[in-house]
Amino acid sequence: MSKMDEELERRASLVSGAIGELLPLVRPEGLYQAGRHLVDAGGKRLRPSMLLLAAEAVGANPVPLVPAAVSIELIHNFTLIHDDIMDNAVLRRGKKAVHVIWGVSGAILAGDTLYSKAFQILAAVPGDPARVLASMDKMSQTCTSICEGQWLDLEFEQKDRVTEAEYMEMIEKKTGVLYGASAWIGAMLGQATLEQVRALEEFGRLTGMGFQIQDDVLDLCVPATVLGKKRGGDLVEGKKTLIMIDAISKGVELEIFGKGQASPQEIEEAIAVLEKAGSIEYARRRAMELVDRGKRELSVVPDSPVKSLLLELADYMISRGY
Amino acid sequence: MSKMDEELERRASLVSGAIGELLPLVRPEGLYQAGRHLVDAGGKRLRPSMLLLAAEAVGANPVPLVPAAVSIELIHNFTLIHDDIMDNAVLRRGKKAVHVIWGVSGAILAGDTLYSKAFQILAAVPGDPARVLASMDKMSQTCTSICEGQWLDLEFEQKDRVTEAEYMEMIEKKTGVLYGASAWIGAMLGQATLEQVRALEEFGRLTGMGFQIQDDVLDLCVPATVLGKKRGGDLVEGKKTLIMIDAISKGVELEIFGKGQASPQEIEEAIAVLEKAGSIEYARRRAMELVDRGKRELSVVPDSPVKSLLLELADYMISRGY
Numbered sequence: 001m002s003k004m005d006e007e008l009e010r011r012a013s014l015v016s017g018a019i020g021e022l023l024p025l026v027r028p029e030g031l032y033q034a035g036r037h038l039v040d041a042g043g044k045r046l047r048p049s050m051l052l053l054a055a056e057a058v059g060a061n062p063v064p065l066v067p068a069a070v071s072i073e074l075i076h077n078f079t080l081i082h083d084d085i086m087d088n089a090v091l092r093r094g095k096k097a098v099h100v101i102w103g104v105s106g107a108i109l110a111g112d113t114l115y116s117k118a119f120q121i122l123a124a125v126p127g128d129p130a131r132v133l134a135s136m137d138k139m140s141q142t143c144t145s146i147c148e149g150q151w152l153d154l155e156f157e158q159k160d161r162v163t164e165a166e167y168m169e170m171i172e173k174k175t176g177v178l179y180g181a182s183a184w185i186g187a188m189l190g191q192a193t194l195e196q197v198r199a200l201e202e203f204g205r206l207t208g209m210g211f212q213i214q215d216d217v218l219d220l221c222v223p224a225t226v227l228g229k230k231r232g233g234d235l236v237e238g239k240k241t242l243i244m245i246d247a248i249s250k251g252v253e254l255e256i257f258g259k260g261q262a263s264p265q266e267i268e269e270a271i272a273v274l275e276k277a278g279s280i281e282y283a284r285r286r287a288m289e290l291v292d293r294g295k296r297e298l299s300v301v302p303d304s305p306v307k308s309l310l311l312e313l314a315d316y317m318i319s320r321g322y
Numbered sequence: 323m324s325k326m327d328e329e330l331e332r333r334a335s336l337v338s339g340a341i342g343e344l345l346p347l348v349r350p351e352g353l354y355q356a357g358r359h360l361v362d363a364g365g366k367r368l369r370p371s372m373l374l375l376a377a378e379a380v381g382a383n384p385v386p387l388v389p390a391a392v393s394i395e396l397i398h399n400f401t402l403i404h405d406d407i408m409d410n411a412v413l414r415r416g417k418k419a420v421h422v423i424w425g426v427s428g429a430i431l432a433g434d435t436l437y438s439k440a441f442q443i444l445a446a447v448p449g450d451p452a453r454v455l456a457s458m459d460k461m462s463q464t465c466t467s468i469c470e471g472q473w474l475d476l477e478f479e480q481k482d483r484v485t486e487a488e489y490m491e492m493i494e495k496k497t498g499v500l501y502g503a504s505a506w507i508g509a510m511l512g513q514a515t516l517e518q519v520r521a522l523e524e525f526g527r528l529t530g531m532g533f534q535i536q537d538d539v540l541d542l543c544v545p546a547t548v549l550g551k552k553r554g555g556d557l558v559e560g561k562k563t564l565i566m567i568d569a570i571s572k573g574v575e576l577e578i579f580g581k582g583q584a585s586p587q588e589i590e591e592a593i594a595v596l597e598k599a600g601s602i603e604y605a606r607r608r609a610m611e612l613v614d615r616g617k618r619e620l621s622v623v624p625d626s627p628v629k630s631l632l633l634e635l636a637d638y639m640i641s642r643g644y
Contacts, residue, residue, distance in 0.1 A: 009442075025439075028468075028470055028477065030471045030473065030477070031469065031470060031473040057601060081432065082430050082431075085426070085430060086426075086427035086430060086431075087426070103409035104407070104426070105407070105410075105476055106476075108404050108407060109404075109408075109428060109469050109472055109473050109476075112404065112437070112465070112469045113432075113466060113469040113470075115434070115437060115465070116462045116463075116464075116465030116466040116469065117462075117466060118462075119441060119458065119459075119461075119462035120459065120462040120463055121458035123455060123458055123462060124459070129455045130450040130451040131444060131450040132455055133451045133455045133458065136441065136445055136455065136458050137441075137442065137445035137446070139441075140438045140439075140440075140441035140442040140445060141438075141442055142438075143434070143437070143438030144439060146436040147353065147431050147434045147435040147438065148350055148435075150352060150431055150432050151350045151352065151428075152350055152354040153349065154427055154428075154431075155352070166477060172491075190359075208480060214397060244500055300614055322364075
């Protein structure tokens with residue numbers, strides 16, 4: 001296990017430990033079981049770790065901010081539950097999607113409950129009420145952006161052509177802003193200066209966008225057993241990822257694109273075509289550029305071991321194998 | 323138009339006017355059109371009016387609190403949009419339900435957007451940050467309760483038998499708490515004492531429960547053209563309302579209960595049976611008792627014309643014809 005993995009693991013276990021307390025399985029149990037289903041399946045807890053690291057980087061003790069980190073994770077999980085309904089996704093993190101087990105109604109409600117619980121938990125974080133209130137405001141703005149991003153993503157399905165600029169706006173809203181808010185809230189509640197708060201938000205936003213592009217890359221490059229969902233799913237669904245936008249601009253045509261299904265061999269062949277066109281490499285490079293821009297934002301944060309960790313986290317987000 | 327109607331109309335138009343500003347039709351327009359669809363269809367705006375009246379009753383100027391009232395209305399509309407998906411409802415306020423026009427995905431997102439916008443708008447209300455933060459906390463707790471109430475309501479569909487106590491818990495969570503929160507937030511932001519805040523919340527909670535029981539009564543007693551949805555719909559859907567719980571306890575059996583459909587004549591006959599059993603009258607009386615208990619809570623609020631209005635509002639909520 002690398003040092004980065006260890007550092008992340010330490011923060012992830014703080015967050016996971018607090019979830020049991022902050023989101024107990026009270027009545028009606030079915031609702032909370034549905035809400036906890038994906039939350040308990042884990043994941044790397046990158047967003048909450050970014051919140052804690054941002055606070056630490058400006059000199060704060062992260063422990064009292066663990067509930068704020070949990071609230072970010074719950075918002076993330078709420079969006080996963082609702083997105084899985086919209087995308088008709090069956091698997092998530094190697095488990096059945098919430099709506100597959102509890103039905104669409106159950107999944108809508110489970111998501112809505114995580115949504116309100118996140119605000120409830122954030123409101124109770126100790127600290128200056130003005131800073132906590134500002135964090136609630138940031139969180140609500142972020143949720144609005146995420147909805148806008150998901151709406152744009154759904155609109156893309158109906159469009160013949162999506163530009164790179166449209167794609168970038170979509171992933172900024174759908175993924176970037178929540179990483180940005182994580183760093184913003186960590187810094188704000190960690191008593192950072194407003195300049196540092198702003199810079200850390202930019203760091204989160206840009207690296208989050210890089211992360212999303214890398215996610216599209218991973219959909220093509222990681223075996224299903226590791227990914228927890230079917231490989232190449234984006235291709236058969238016809239998702240306009242940066243890879244496909246680049247490929248289409250180069251005149252590449254894939255038989256299976258948007259066809260709804262394809263054999264494993266057809267998917268392998270399509271991936272090989274995208275490799276050859278340089279479109280996967282193009283997406284990787286754009287992700288790297290975003291991460292580099294994000295890292296430069298941290299010049300206003302004093303050097304420290306935690307700042308180094310944050311810089312490493314940025315690289316980690318686009319180099320992770322899964 | 324009665325004096326009460328005029329007073330409500332005045333506050334409703336303050337709220338409706340502010341919605342255009344606070345929830346503009348920005349990009350992506352489709353998302354905000356879907357979000358505004360039911361909001362713009364109006365309704366009586368009883369919850370926001372209760373918020374404003376609670377503030378006025380403790381001596382506050384209601385105008386700066388109009389955004390807080392809007393946020394309550396958005397939360398209410400978010401729950402309507404999501405509930406209509408779950409209940410497979412086609413009509414609402416005489417218009418097509420959101421999911422009928424924008425699909426399930428669009429309706430999920432429109433609801434989620436109103437949810438976050440409500441918190442965003444509430445966070446920006448001017449005032450002592452500690453009181454605004456406390457209001458955000460109350461709002462989030464309330465949303466959690468509403469989800470729990472809706473979950474219980476869905477569970478009732480699977481149950482053979484629902485007790486009156488279970489029904490009361492469900493309507494408290496699904497409807498009572500939002501009226502309670504409306505009065506609580508109006509009082510809190512209106513600088514009320516904590517005793518007054520608590521009493522006004524109780525007033526809202528109890529009258530809100532009365533309102534919900536009356537709503538079940540109206541489903542049986544108001545023509546579809548006025549109700550904006552099919553009359554007797556609860557009966558054919560097999561909803562365990564207080565009326566049906568009472569009727570079942572009296573050994574009444576309705577052919578059409580839960581049958582999914584029935585002719586208008588069959589519905590009329592079923593309603594006549596419930597009238598004769600005294601079950602509709604029983605529900606009316608329980609609603610009245612709740613409202614009376616609510617009104618008694620207001621003893622800690624000094625007498626004033628606005629307090630009289632609040633007391634009238636309570637009666638209005640269970641006497642309205644639609």
